[in-house]
Amino acid sequence: MEIKRVQTLAFNQLKELPPQFIRSENERPENTKALEGVNVPIISLSQPHNLLVKNITEAASKWGFFVITDHDISPKLIQSLQGVGNEFFSLPQKEKEAYANDPSSGKFEGYGTKMTKNLEEKVEWLDYYFHLMSPSSKVNYEMWPKSPHSYREVVQEYNKEILRVTSNILELLSEGLELENKTLKSSLGGEEIELEMKINMYPPCPQPELALGVEAHTDMSALTLLVSNDVPGLQVWKEDNWVAVNYLQNALFVHIGDQLEVLSNGRYKSVLHRSLVNKERKRMSWAVFVTPPHEVVVGPLPQLVNDQNPPKFSTKTYAEYRYRKFNKIPQ
Numbered sequence: 001m002e003i004k005r006v007q008t009l010a011f012n013q014l015k016e017l018p019p020q021f022i023r024s025e026n027e028r029p030e031n032t033k034a035l036e037g038v039n040v041p042i043i044s045l046s047q048p049h050n051l052l053v054k055n056i057t058e059a060a061s062k063w064g065f066f067v068i069t070d071h072d073i074s075p076k077l078i079q080s081l082q083g084v085g086n087e088f089f090s091l092p093q094k095e096k097e098a099y100a101n102d103p104s105s106g107k108f109e110g111y112g113t114k115m116t117k118n119l120e121e122k123v124e125w126l127d128y129y130f131h132l133m134s135p136s137s138k139v140n141y142e143m144w145p146k147s148p149h150s151y152r153e154v155v156q157e158y159n160k161e162i163l164r165v166t167s168n169i170l171e172l173l174s175e176g177l178e179l180e181n182k183t184l185k186s187s188l189g190g191e192e193i194e195l196e197m198k199i200n201m202y203p204p205c206p207q208p209e210l211a212l213g214v215e216a217h218t219d220m221s222a223l224t225l226l227v228s229n230d231v232p233g234l235q236v237w238k239e240d241n242w243v244a245v246n247y248l249q250n251a252l253f254v255h256i257g258d259q260l261e262v263l264s265n266g267r268y269k270s271v272l273h274r275s276l277v278n279k280e281r282k283r284m285s286w287a288v289f290v291t292p293p294h295e296v297v298v299g300p301l302p303q304l305v306n307d308q309n310p311p312k313f314s315t316k317t318y319a320e321y322r323y324r325k326f327n328k329i330p331q
Ligand SMILES: O=C(O)CCC(=O)C(=O)O
Pocket: 198, 200, 214, 219, 226, 228, 233, 234, 273, 274, 275, 284, 285, 287
């Protein structure tokens, strides 16, 4: 079956949005504007350690989201990452189709467009590329784009850097729970922890006020670390309002995902978020999902559970969690 790509639709200079992209009144950006004057927390990794632990813990508890600066990933590497992603999506359509994925038959890696409609029969205004990035022992490099040629080298370099920053953040978040600093990472598989790359490409949209890029969701990962191009669009949910995340060059947008909410027994919040699209410009983002291996069992950490704080979440393998989330079965 031929899959209609959003990029192809957009390329055909539509004046009007096809009906499957038109959101219901209560989801439309024109009716659900982000709160003005409220900003997401920005956290410099170079601030004094005690302050850093306090600030990151507060952001993870109150927002489930924060922007990281001074992470020491070189601006040049981020630029190269954006360059190779951009080049892939600029390839002729036929070349991209050679990488087409097929989630309905369990083939998640590759080039994709989400075809499953949500409960309201709506689809999202984006195409993406998804592949496992780490650990190298599990990666099938055949699933990575072969063009541009430098894709592999650049993404492997980025992987190293993101692993370093991830370990750092997980240590800080462990300390914030008054746990030994290796606790969260070892609960997520230790050195077997997995990183997945998802490149989101949101083409210009004829009626962005009626559509969504990705619809409101929480990530099932433990953490998600994201960079975008200079087109804003991400919004996070805070106290019954959407809050727009401003673009900040070279910063990392960090989302707390479901697995950290579970491990921390709800002390850290998995943030609800969505992305909007733009009329004139394409938006791109590079999301790295930090997840445990499928067989790892995740539940509230015993150190955080007692008579006053009973477990708020059930304990299960990540594979089971993932299966339920995909199939919309209550956890
Ligand atoms: O593009 C963005 O800023 C958000 C993407 C996202 O939430 C996701 O891919 O899970």
